Amino acid sequence: xxxxxxxxxxxxxxxxxxxxxxxxxxxxxxxxxxxxxxxxxxxxxxxxxxxxxxxxxxxxxxxxxxxxxxxxxxxxxxxxxxxxxxxxxxxxxxxxxxxxxxxxx
Numbered sequence: 001x002x003x004x005x006x007x008x009x010x011x012x013x014x015x016x017x018x019x020x021x022x023x024x025x026x027x028x029x030x031x032x033x034x035x036x037x038x039x040x041x042x043x044x045x046x047x048x049x050x051x052x053x054x055x056x057x058x059x060x061x062x063x064x065x066x067x068x069x070x071x072x073x074x075x076x077x078x079x080x081x082x083x084x085x086x087x088x089x090x091x092x093x094x095x096x097x098x099x100x101x102x103x104x105x
Contacts, residue, residue, distance in 0.1 A: 010034045015079040019057040020066040024084040030091040
């Protein structure tokens, strides 16, 4: 469900939220590609490094150090770490799969 293997690297639909400027930053649903070790992932041409001790973030942008919350999307659509009325974007290339396999709509 929601997973594929491309060029030997695991991919998955994930929720990505920028936490640099506030606790409720812009969020998206999109496909990420995991590194072979699983310690980093790539989304939209950017590499994110997993961190274990971040306060309300679990990844940093390798290029600039910006903080992000990246996690698997929830079936109920409540993906944000903190409840918010901010809209969550869905990348067009994963929209059908997201609604069918994750949200089961």
